Amino acid sequence: MKPGPGTYRVGGKVYASVLGLLSPQASSVEVIPLSGRYVPKAGDLVVGTVTDAQTTFWLLDIGAPRWAPLHMTGTPWKVDIGETGRYLTVGDAVLVRVESLEATGRIGVTMLGEGLGKLDGGTIVRISPARVPRLVGKKGSMIDTISRHTGAKVAIGQNGRIWVGGSPEAIQRVSEVLRLIEENGPRSGLTTHIENYLRATQPADRPYAGPSDREIAGPGGFASPDEDARDEPPAPPSERL
Amino acid sequence: MGNVGAKETPILLTPDGRRIDGRLKNELRPVRIQAGALRHADGSAFVEWGHNKVMAAVYGPREVHPRHLQQNHKAVIQCRYNMAAFSVDERKRPGLDRRSQEISKVIAEAFDSVVFAEEFPRTSIDVYIEVLQANAGTRCAGLVAASVALADAGIPMVDLLPAVAVGKVGGEIVLDLKKEEDNFGEADLPMALVPQSGRLVLLQMEGHMTEEELGRALDLGVQGCRDIYEKMKAALRERYTLTPIAEAAR
16 A cells, blocks of 8 residues: 555555545545645635735745745736836735746746736635635535625635625625635535525625526636626526536 | 742652542543634644643744744744743743743754654744643643644644653652642653654653663653543544534534
């Protein structure tokens, strides 16, 4: 038996190195961690906050072990050297993609790509990175439900940082839902539970708009409600469901 | 600690082998461990061990502060052991002193020998141990709390690190000294064990004992560590055990 991720071998025996769930594979054994910081993967969409602006790059806190440098050439802007602070300053929120991982632990990120960029306004809620698949749901069902019921704009980072924009009430409701997901992540029936919660707390002056046919980006993608859906009659259930 | 204000030595061991709090020589004080006691830390634990109350929080791996401590091939493990001003009878002057610096150092080194630090180059794993109430054996309680907090933080390690103190009291080798035994006893021997390998990664001694007594003390301590180890594992299991959604929704 070969030691897989989350394990180590001493004297022919394999031991767990992290707290987690045992997952026997065909020729190896691995332990899936139940906790821990975000482990970046190339291609991940992440929400970060700017922690430092250098002359040619910014440093982003994406919840990983290291701060991730975002070089000025990795942005849609034409940034002059030394002028980085005019575009992003410490505390700004951004949606970026993990581009490269180096053996030194350096995490390269880029802001070039559809939907990537600075996140204006809103707030960032942190959940465990392990809960992100739960928040997205099957083919985006969970996040779809949440944004439809609340009218909030939500950007999901694979790092467990969730940016929420919209009215203060919408942000408040999404934050509460995120807390429920965080606490009940591994339980079954979560989407139904969340939907019931959202229905029960739907404000009278902003009735539920019903499902819409809008596009949703893939897991971790941008999800925002169709602004016009409110004024239209509820659309028929889409093929996605 | 010293014996300031102490009048005379209390009876530490009765003829029938009972200690000042009624325990037997090889008996631990009651230990309660709660994993995941804090919200903002990456991992945390709260330990009540006899009359000791210790909170531990772990952050990281994260950026190293101060920068010059950064190591290119591994994570640095930084530990701060601190006693609250209200943790002892007489007010403890807050902040770092020689004792807490020493304890911080030996605990950091103990963890350095079990954590797979090479997996996180140029980062820091920060361990904070706050003693809220002290009654002898706080470095062991702190180490146990910090070890559970490290596991809770998902840090890869060889094993958990149970710890316990053995001492010599009334001429006998006894497990897990409490305050009076520590103050008036003949020796105190804290240790931390790696159960997987049987290695000791922390061993200190204050006082005197013979070579033969030391051997017995180590055996007793290792047994005590193994008991603590089970409690640590149980605490982590409890933390990650699920209750059905209806109950959780309260």
